[in-house]
Amino acid sequence: MCGIMGYVGPREAAPILVDGLRRLEYRGYDSAGVAVCDGRHLVVRKAEGKLARLSEMLDVDPVPGSSGIGHTRWATHGAPSDHNAHPHTDPSGEIAVVHNGIIENFLALKEELLAAGATFTSETDSEVLAHLVAQEYDGDLLEATRRAVARAKGAYALVVTSSREPGRIVAVRMISPLVVGLGKGEVFLASDIPAILHHTRDIMVVDNGEIVDVTADGAHLQTIDGRPVQRDLLQITWDAAQAERGGYPHFMLKEIHEQPQAVTETLTGRLLDGEPETVVLDDVHFPPGFARALDRIWVTACGTALHAGLVAKEVFEGLLRVPVEVAYAHELRYRDPLIGPGSLTVAISQSGETADTLAAAYLAKERGSRLLAVTNVVGSTLSRTADDLLYTRAGPEIAVASTKAYMTMLVGEYLLALVLGRERGTLDATAAAALVAGLRTLPRVVEETLAREEDIKALAAGFNGHDHVYFIGRGLDYAVAMEGSLKMKEISYIHSEAMPAGELKHGTLALVTEGTPVVVVLTQTAVYDKTISALQEVKARRAFTVAVAYDDDTEIAKHADRVVRIPRVPDLLAPVPAIVPLQLLAYHVAAARGHDIDQPRNLAKSVTVE
Numbered sequence: 012m013c014g015i016m017g018y019v020g021p022r023e024a025a026p027i028l029v030d031g032l033r034r035l036e037y038r039g040y041d042s043a044g045v046a047v048c049d050g051r052h053l054v055v056r057k058a059e060g061k062l063a064r065l066s067e068m069l070d071v072d073p074v075p076g077s078s079g080i081g082h083t084r085w086a087t088h089g090a091p092s093d094h095n096a097h098p099h100t101d102p103s104g105e106i107a108v109v110h111n112g113i114i115e116n117f118l119a120l121k122e123e124l125l126a127a128g129a130t131f132t133s134e135t136d137s138e139v140l141a142h143l144v145a146q147e148y149d150g151d152l153l154e155a156t157r158r159a160v161a162r163a164k165g166a167y168a169l170v171v172t173s174s175r176e177p178g179r180i181v182a183v184r185m186i187s188p189l190v191v192g193l194g195k196g197e198v199f200l201a202s203d204i205p206a207i208l209h210h211t212r213d214i215m216v217v218d219n220g221e222i223v224d225v226t227a228d229g230a231h232l233q234t235i236d237g238r239p240v241q242r243d244l245l246q247i248t249w250d251a252a253q254a255e256r257g258g259y260p261h262f263m264l265k266e267i268h269e270q271p272q273a274v275t276e277t278l279t280g281r282l283l284d285g286e287p288e289t290v291v292l293d294d295v296h297f298p299p300g301f302a303r304a305l306d307r308i309w310v311t312a313c314g315t316a317l318h319a320g321l322v323a324k325e326v327f328e329g330l331l332r333v334p335v336e337v338a339y340a341h342e343l344r345y346r347d348p349l350i351g352p353g354s355l356t357v358a359i360s361q362s363g364e365t366a367d368t369l370a371a372a373y374l375a376k377e378r379g380s381r382l383l384a385v386t387n388v389v390g391s392t393l394s395r396t397a398d399d400l401l402y403t404r405a406g407p408e409i410a411v412a413s414t415k416a417y418m419t420m421l422v423g424e425y426l427l428a429l430v431l432g433r434e435r436g437t438l439d440a441t442a443a444a445a446l447v448a449g450l451r452t453l454p455r456v457v458e459e460t461l462a463r464e465e466d467i468k469a470l471a472a473g474f475n476g477h478d479h480v481y482f483i484g485r486g487l488d489y490a491v492a493m494e495g496s497l498k499m500k501e502i503s504y505i506h507s508e509a510m511p512a513g514e515l516k517h518g519t520l521a522l523v524t525e526g527t528p529v530v531v532v533l534t535q536t537a538v539y540d541k542t543i544s545a546l547q548e549v550k551a552r553r554a555f556t557v558a559v560a561y562d563d564d565t566e567i568a569k570h571a572d573r574v575v576r577i578p579r580v581p582d583l584l585a586p587v588p589a590i591v592p593l594q595l596l597a598y599h600v601a602a603a604r605g606h607d608i609d610q611p612r613n614l615a616k617s618v619t620v621e
């Protein structure tokens with residue numbers, strides 16, 4: 012998992028590459044580098060650490076040249092270091108590569124190359140690719156790259172350049188994402204669209220198993236076995252400023268505040284005026300009778316997306332009366348699950364590139380299940396693998412900790428439940444209209460919740476001196492607790508656990524002592540009293556209790572030390588406003604600790620390796 016860039020055109024390449032890498036840093040940030048060709052020589056500059064180090068290096072000692080490749084790394088093979096940083100070159104220094112992903116047979120290839128006398132300067136799998144391309148090179152970089160990748164196994168994207176053919180870059184996609192941006196007399200390559208959006212809106216998505224030959228005049232796409240490919244250009248309408256911080260100290264806070272807009276986008280065009288019970292999802296086309304005959308829904312995802320899946324389970328089972336299994340994709344892919352043609356698999360992924368989620372999705376398809384993707388990234392691998400598609404439309408999410416993508420996943424799930432419930436006959440027009448009416452209020456409700464940020468900021472101080480935090484809830488509140496807890500641990504680095512409120516007394520209560528923060532989510536009327544009992548149990552151990560509850564809950568202040576209020580919504584929709592205070596809490600605890608919130612240690616935005 013890394014970010015890769017390429018540029019060919021009339022301008023100086025290095026500043027363009029560094030700028031693109033800055034926008035890709037969310038994919039990894041333990042080292043960075045560029046290789047630039049001045050027409051005769053390739054010059055490589057690379058450094059361990061964040062991109063700023065490379066940038067400083069280039070300021071002091073610039074590399075002239077109008078074509079080049081760049082990389083920001085998240086280590087898989089070989090620790091973060093200067094020598095493991097990309098680009099990697101062949102021993103002659105004439106061929107340079109940047110690579111995202113894993114070469115599974117690199118050890119065998121490396122042994123073969125070593126036996127033939129090659130020497131290596133890094134521990135990476137990527138360096139073997141530079142050697143292979145050099146070995147195959149006979150004056151045509153495209154053909155050499157094609158022959159080299161025929162020997163490599165794995166899931167990766169590769170960008171190659173050579174001083175022997177200045178102004179030419181060749182790139183290959185084997186699963187890991189790659190896009191080409193076409194400008195006027197210049198061409199860009201990148202791992203994703205926001206990296207090059209401010210240069211061009213004409214994007215060509217490179218598909219799996221394709222190779223692209225790039226010069227300043229354009230990009231020619233072929234399958235890896237040499238068949239020409241015609242690909243329509245995607246016209247991207249995102250505002251480039253959307254991908255910038257917009258005045259907030261961190262992308263995460265900006266993205267939390269973008270949630271009302273994101274929810275509006277998710278709903279736009281999908282709820283019909285004059286037909287209060289109808290939802291239209293353009294890319295969801297179940298065959299006639301499919302919804303009625305459905306025997307099971309599988310939901311698969313990782314991390315935050317999995318937590319959105321926990322909400323889906325409650326919502327789908329409640330409204331569709333069908334069993335729902337929620338499975339971590341990294342578990343599901345190695346199980347022998349009872350997925351079959353009667354089932355629908357819903358794969359949820361912000362990026363649409365998470366390797367485990369893709370593998371689980373492929374498995375479900377192989378077993379005959381219909382595959383529906385809930386994803387945020389247009390043109391992502393998951394979106395192009397699925398039978399049905401629901402784009403969440405959260406816009407680019409840059410902070411590693413997911414917020415607006417999560418919320419729009421929830422909204423997408425309600426829309427899906429409405430479509431399926433109506434087709435299945437388990438949701439009558441009145442109930443559907445009530446749910447639609449509730450959905451329409453969500454942007455305002457989220458806005459109102461955000462307006463209470465100062466209260467939550469004040470609360471954050473109470474968490475700072477603690478090493479352990481617990482989040483509890485029942486039903487949908489448990490799903491929200493799981494996500495709140497993940498947010499807390501990933502950016503504040505405070506150990507945090509979530510569990511169903513009733514589970515606490517079966518072990519974890521032993522860890523609750525005087526002052527231990529326990530966050531209780533309390534929006535589900537049917538189990539309210541039961542959760543209050545769990546709250547009492549932790550109170551009895553003198554925990555510091557914070558409850559998330561509705562504005563009109565007059566009971567809760569008698570039980571909890573602090574209450575964070577959210578506007579009243581139907582219980583089914585409560586996860587949408589209830590997650591907001593937990594996102595803000597995690598953010599302000601982490602901010603008070605001075606953490607690198609947008610790029611927490613050891614994490615990366617898109618986990619495209621196993």
Ligand code: F6R
Binds near residue numbers: 414497
């Ligand atoms: C946490 C977070 C991760 C991702 C997970 C799946 O804030 O963002 O847990 O949710 O890596 O990523 P996607 O949704 O891209 O498949």
